Amino acid sequence: MDGFSGDVDLEDLDLDSDADDSGEADEASRGLFDDLLEGEPIFENKEVLRPSYTPHKLPHREEQINNMATILVTALRGETPSNILIYGKTGTGKTASAKFVSEELETTSQKYEVPCEVEYINCEVTDTQYRVLAQLANKFIDKNGRYIENRLEELGDLRDRAAEDPAELDDTDFDSVAAVENEITSLESDLEEFDPVPMTGWPTDRVYSTFFDAVDYHERVVVIMLDEIDKLVEKSGDDTLYNLSRMNSELDNSRVSIMGISNDLKFTDFLDPRVKSSLGEEEIVFPPYDATQLRDILQHRAEIAFKSATLSDDVIPLCAAFAAQEHGDARRALDLLRTAGELAERGRTETVEEAHVRKAQEKIELDRVVEVVRTLPTQSKLVLYATILLEKNGVHNINTGEVFNIYKRLCQEIEADVLTQRRVTDLISELDMLGIVNAIVVSKGRYGRTKEINLSVPLDETEAVLLSDSRVGEVEDAQPFVQARFDN
Structure with a gap:
């Protein structure tokens, strides 16, 4: 019989060596972060370089901000502002400017005691009619709850004072303590009736009705900010x-006023004409930043984000130049600067140098490729994997037929549907548009035309992302498929 039985005397066991080992392990664990914390930090406040940060000043967007303020100022007079559509490519300051104006609007409304509220919805995340209405309904239900609780506190205080001195009611809407009591009872009943909307399960008309009642509970002007509004229309239509x-x-x-923010200048082409006319009462376009403007933005943020004398002179101009190539994307410029700082900090250097920016550019581009490849449909992944297998075997200027032959074998291996060669050609074009492959149509004379395909992304990293997919990863040994191509 394996094992042992019987009593064991603790004194017979050698615990000292274990204790020593444990002590060494503890010491190693304690030193892990201590070593990393020894270097001087480069960042003062890294958060100002993130897209979620709303700065107190937005350089080179004064005109757009003033236009928004001119339209929305009517809310402070208790009137309905015109609906606004804001257009511009990614990283042109649309959302930051809209949030900046909204915060100013709410602050000013409190100053002048005008009930005005702004609600922000990111339609890339909240992308169906149900979710949008449910999220808005629940926000207003929460606000109504706080409004009622504050009102109950005021009325309770008034009731107590009026019970001692009825003159306390002279400048109010109540003619007796009983009237105050009735209002308190009514508000308490309202508070109990508020029923939050679940994120699934209700008919849409019930969700809309709940949202409608919640918004209209008391007097106020509401601005609903729909960021990435084109994603909502793309997913759920214009209902x-x-x-x-x-x-x-x-x-x-x-x-209620709507402020829609879109990267797509043409998304209104798909709207019902009635929606289009009412939604686009006012339109504001945000042009791309140029390199000089990006430099100003980065300089302004860097003064808050980094400790003094930690950036070399060429870091900000280089970040601005890289981002200017990407249609003047300030978000890309800020990501570059933040990533460069993080790489410098990890390398325990005291300053951020040009080399850190160039490494950051490579890292961000690789991260983008990984994310794009990871989210491709399975059929597109198989087409891309076929291209990678050919390149790995030294084939250059790959043609569509070669990709299709390897793709067919891959589909058979994992029991996936085999698409037609024409459809595979379309998928190659889509990969080309995403910047993953470079596909050029070339003429073969009397043999017609074909596409010559080459990878535009790092081969090994892209292959690793593809093989992490549960379906593509089922291909255990793809070499025979490629070898067959040479044997035929």
């Missing part, structure tokens, strides 16, 4: 926008 844009004709107490 949400239709419902929101016609609300004001039915509301009794409140007024």
